[in-house]
Amino acid sequence: MPFTQLIFDLDNTLYPASRGVVDRVDDRINRYMIERVGIAPDAAAPLRARYRDAYGTTLSGLMRHHAIDPDDYLTAIHEIAVEELLAPDAALGAMLTTLAQPKAVFTNGSAGHAERVLSCLGIRTHFARIFSLESVAYVPKPERIAFETVLARLGAAGRDCVFVDDRPDNLATARALGMRTVLVGERSSAGDVPVDGAIASIHDLASLLARF
Numbered sequence: 001m002p003f004t005q006l007i008f009d010l011d012n013t014l015y016p017a018s019r020g021v022v023d024r025v026d027d028r029i030n031r032y033m034i035e036r037v038g039i040a041p042d043a044a045a046p047l048r049a050r051y052r053d054a055y056g057t058t059l060s061g062l063m064r065h066h067a068i069d070p071d072d073y074l075t076a077i078h079e080i081a082v083e084e085l086l087a088p089d090a091a092l093g094a095m096l097t098t099l100a101q102p103k104a105v106f107t108n109g110s111a112g113h114a115e116r117v118l119s120c121l122g123i124r125t126h127f128a129r130i131f132s133l134e135s136v137a138y139v140p141k142p143e144r145i146a147f148e149t150v151l152a153r154l155g156a157a158g159r160d161c162v163f164v165d166d167r168p169d170n171l172a173t174a175r176a177l178g179m180r181t182v183l184v185g186e187r188s189s190a191g192d193v194p195v196d197g198a199i200a201s202i203h204d205l206a207s208l209l210a211r212f
């Protein structure tokens with residue numbers, strides 16, 4: 001069955017985790033919790049882990065339990081020098097050009113962060129749509145409602161889509177909605193989560209999709 005939409009996660013999917021972008025965002029999240037929310041320094045890391053497990057993102061926990069403003073949070077945590085970490089990826093652009101389907105980004109980050117990352121990688125023009133955390137009412141992947149919002153905006157059914165992400169929990173929801181799923185990154189398997197394909201690098205996507 002052919003697919004008509006390609007949906008990509010952003011961070012650690014369109015570039016490797018080793019670039020350190022997510023590490024810098026994580027540092028900013030910790031600082032935000034300590035400096036803006038007033039959480040004790042040694043409590044920040046365990047609380048983040050608890051919020052991520054319970055609600056998908058640290059932001060969801062902070063909104064629920066500390067009434068923080070999500071836009072203030074998203075602006076603060078993404079104030080990192082992405083251009084120091086990412087460079088134009090001509091090979092990725094060339095690979096994307098070979099894929100005729102419309103492409104969207106679906107990220108748990110902010111729209112501004114997505115724009116900066118795609119621009120630094122030199123691939124912004126390949127993506128017709130960007131679905132950021134703001135565009136799904138701050139309800140993150142892997143929540144089903146977030147994926148359903150994206151599908152509705154695309155006018156697509158799950159079976160029309162291929163979804164590419166580095167996190168097995170996100171791929172599990174996508175698969176439950178009928179999408180074909182691709183795990184990208186250093187993990188060679190998604191553990192208990194069945195996937196339709198796994199690639200070490202996003203550069204390998206076109207050759208994998210040729211077999212779908």
Ligand SMILES: [Mg+2]
Pocket residue numbers: 009010011012013165166167
């Ligand atoms: Mg990711």
